Amino acid sequence: MNVASFISTFDAQRGSAGFDDYKDVMEIIEHVRSDGDRALHDYTAQFDNQTLDTFKVDKAALKDSYDAISSEEREALETIKRRIEHYQKSIKYTDMDHGEFRYVYHPLEKIGVYVPGGTALYPSSVLMTVVPALVAGVKEIHVVTPTFEENNITFAALYICGIENVYKVGGAQAIAALAYGTQTVPKVDKIVGPGNYYVALAKRLLFGEVGIDMIAGPSEILIYVDQDAHIDAIVYDLFAQAEHDANARTFLISEDESIIKKIEERLEQMLANQPRSSIIRASIKDNHYAVVDSQEALISMINHIAPEHVSIQHRDADRIIRNIKYAGAVFNGYYSPEAIGDYAAGPSHVLPTDKTGRFSHGLNVNDFLTSHAVISLEKTTYEDIVEPAKTIARREQLDAHYQSLNIRTE
Amino acid sequence: MNVASFISTFDAQRGSAGFDDYKDVMEIIEHVRSDGDRALHDYTAQFDNQTLDTFKVDKAALKDSYDAISSEEREALETIKRRIEHYQKSIKYTDMDHGEFRYVYHPLEKIGVYVPGGTALYPSSVLMTVVPALVAGVKEIHVVTPTFEENNITFAALYICGIENVYKVGGAQAIAALAYGTQTVPKVDKIVGPGNYYVALAKRLLFGEVGIDMIAGPSEILIYVDQDAHIDAIVYDLFAQAEHDANARTFLISEDESIIKKIEERLEQMLANQPRSSIIRASIKDNHYAVVDSQEALISMINHIAPEHVSIQHRDADRIIRNIKYAGAVFNGYYSPEAIGDYAAGPSHVLPTDKTGRFSHGLNVNDFLTSHAVISLEKTTYEDIVEPAKTIARREQLDAHYQSLNIRTE
Incomplete structure (x- = not known):
């Protein structure tokens, strides 16, 4: 295959953004938003065939999962965790200070992590999403996962990361719960982690309501x-x-x-x-x-x-x-x-x-920071730039902007 | 008002993510995706009351707009442009090189900028979106704007930035055109810039299909x-x-x-x-x-x-x-x-x-870069970390991963 036909084949195979399935996902989101935990119970019964007393995983269950894995697996997960920490620390952004301008970074306060469940469990995916958030300094990490087995390696990996807030819920309903909060699952600032097709649609619909990492394919x-x-x-x-x-x-x-x-x-x-x-x-x-x-x-x-x-x-x-x-x-x-x-x-x-x-780029520690500029102009700098600003404010017919600028030159 | 009631009032006023208007915007997107320029002509007649021969703005029209503003305004825009350049350069990320790991940045290839139109034109918004992209090194910048007047200050500001690709189209249809491409408007990698409510809905629906800066409120x-x-x-x-x-x-x-x-x-x-x-x-x-x-x-x-x-x-x-x-x-x-x-x-x-x-953070030069890690491990590093990796690959029942790791230790 030559390069031109290779590229056109590739482009033709790209996923469609067809909106056929959005309606179902919107319904799920609205239901979770208005009915909270009750909606989560309905969907978990309907999609996952599970009837739970509570979604929150008991701390003891996380520890039990940790105890159930072999010491070789435990050490492997701990070694890998240290590797990831080391790398993520090395690329973490730090504040810039240029006197009149500073540019500063802060960890997000609350995040949600989606960890896929099902029969194949991937502890590596737990480490690859949670550890960068820990290195960033995120205080509250809430993990949702449609993982209903006792003593599973996902919970073991979460225990190793020191995560205490884990909820047995998956799908679009889990994303909606993290975006709006329910009685059990708190509202978070950003949701990360790959999921299935419906998880991806929910993340897209809720982009802007909460932060979203990316849409995984x-x-x-x-x-x-x-x-x-x-x-x-x-x-x-x-x-x-x-x-x-x-x-x-x-x-x-x-x-x-x-x-x-x-x-x-x-x-x-x-x-x-x-x-x-x-x-x-x-x-x-x-x-x-x-x-x-x-x-x-x-x-x-x-x-x-x-x-x-x-x-x-x-x-x-x-x-x-x-x-x-x-x-x-x-x-x-x-x-x-x-x-x-x-x-x-x-x-x-x-x-x-x-x-x-x-x-876009791969998930990393910096995706769990947010940043802003701090502007502290000296009088002389202000005087250097205020005239062009006044000229444009006048042209834009924003008179109060003009006055706010002008009064400081008097 | 005390702080608690202040905060609860604020939260209660937050915009709803109600999905009532999504259907209309989905229809617009699908129409533009399948019918290209023809759909743009339909919507521009319907929403903007304009019948255009072509959406692309002639280069001469940009120059005419530039000639039509006063020399004071011209100098003001040019001075402001230099200020923005100076600041954005000072916060631009640069490559990191840690030997076995490099983390590298590249400018996006093609971006779309939405510039609001209507009776009030804001040349400052042109500079505040386009200049950071120029500093990043973006080669192709395509600007869409529902600005139909001759000799307008939006076009003058675009001329000062050296922008040649400007299209008279706005609303959700302009966002769809940039996301999928039409006969006249090319598909871009990322769309930035604030717009009205329908622009925001279209950006949300197309998040992931293209990069999106943020949803403006x-x-x-x-x-x-x-x-x-x-x-x-x-x-x-x-x-x-x-x-x-x-x-x-x-x-x-x-x-x-x-x-x-x-x-x-x-x-x-x-x-x-x-x-x-x-x-x-x-x-x-x-x-x-x-x-x-x-x-x-x-x-x-x-x-x-x-x-x-x-x-x-x-x-x-x-x-x-x-x-x-x-x-x-x-x-x-x-x-x-x-x-x-x-x-x-x-x-x-x-x-x-x-x-x-x-x-999320304010738009800046770094939003027009993308980045990736380059991993070049030495044999000794590989040997240090391969055993934990093999242990987890085995546990995840990904046998080919295990073999791919194991063959390099033989």
Whole structure:
């Protein structure tokens, strides 16, 4: 496939913003807004088949989950937590002070974190959303999750993070609860974390009412290889992306057609032995393999689609990476497979997908800060700039603005 | 009014997220998405009473507008533009390089700016949105505005900024055009700038399809004074807020009841002579005057409502300002009235309103950058962290992740 048809295929596959399902989600939001906990009980019975006395998880249940995991898992989660803390601290913004102007940052007061539930539980996603908020200094973290099992690893990971406010509720109703507050779930300032389609619609509808991190779509990776690539490692990297779900997208790119052929052949052989081979097969059928005739073509492709993950396994990696403008995250070299980023490298694995990396970035500590300017002008500075300001105020016919400026020159 | 009732009144007045008008806006968006320019022509005839041959403004028309303003206005706009540039450069983020981790910033490629039209034109709003994007290094800036007059000051300000892509279209249809592209208006990566109610709804519905800056609401100011406040100056500061529109909100706070009384009395006297007295009167009737019994109470009030503008005209300003966490922007002292921030101080006057300063910030150069991490691990670092990662991958039953990690330890 050449680059032009690659890009047009990609664009044609982009999700539609069709509004068909909004009505249902609006109804859910309005119901939660007016009826609070009662609405949450209704929806949790209807969608999750659960009848709960209370949504709030008992502190003891979090501790029980922690006690139930192996000491190896406990240490793994604690080590990973420290890695994430270390990285997030290193990129945290600090106040700027230029005398008459200061620009200052403060942690958000209350946030909500959506943690997906269901049969597959991902403790790594707990760490990748909660730890950046902790590093930011957020005081109140409220976690919603449709996780109803006792002794589960999601609760164990939350216990390790010191989280005490956890609510067993999911879907659009959980987002609405965090946006407006109910008797049990408090109103928060910002909601983060990936969820299903209805969670995404609710987040979009409530953008502005509360802060929203991003709208998550299916995961993607673009891997660029030269002819020296470690074939089995690349196959596992492709599988690691594809095993997430049937809609995950994998792009394998090279200037060298023969290495792509070799990887494809080996992939077919290795696929049979994969535990999640049916998901991988469903996902991989939409694989994009492309031969590019120059690194410029590769770079223009990357900057066009802004892949969630870009993995450069190529002798010219440094030169290529310097020219990448838009991506969720870039992984450079043999010892930086995307899987290490999913767990333990440091940056959050909550990353923009489906071209949204062209305008947004992966979740990080700074998304849990807010900021404002403090303006303290000296008389002389004021006198330097007041005349142009008065001229424009007059032209805009905002007379009180003009007077407010003018009285200070008298 | 005491602080508790002040806050509950404020919260009760917050805008509803009622979904009644969404259906109309969804229809507009879908129509523009499927029919492009034809839909824009329909809506511009219907809502703006204009039949245009083309939406694109001729370059010569921008120059004509520039030639039509006075040389004083031209110089005022140019001076203000330089002030904004200077400030925005001073807060622009730069790349971080920590060896195995880099965190890099790039300007967005294409943005859309919404500039309100109508009878009152605000060239200051052009500068406050376009200049931060120019400083960021955005290559393509597309401006939409329902401004149909020849030789208008909006076009003059755009000409001064070197903007060539201007389209005479407004409302939800202009936002939809920028989000999906039409024959004339290109698809952009992010849309910024305040607009009316329907513009705000369209921005909310298209959040995630494109980047969106914020949802703008009515303007607000909170002014805190001590008994030495310059009474006439404070009255003009209140008027300057109130003259924007009837929904603008003004809060005047002090520990000293007598100064509030004096300002209120003087305000009544001065109101009669204001050119925009009817708007001011409509806005000011919802004025909130409050006596606080401590600076702690003031600070808790400010942090609760996160006013768009906070003006501290008080001998303890420094101590108070150190404790303000949430605000659109803070103005400190006699020579920093809010009106100077509206025009010429440097920070954009596009600021979060209606409590959204608790999670978002004023528009600035960094909103026109996007960023990502580059991860280049050494073998030894990889070996330090791979075991915990493998442990969690196994627990999450993501076997290919495990294999992708494990093969690099062999």
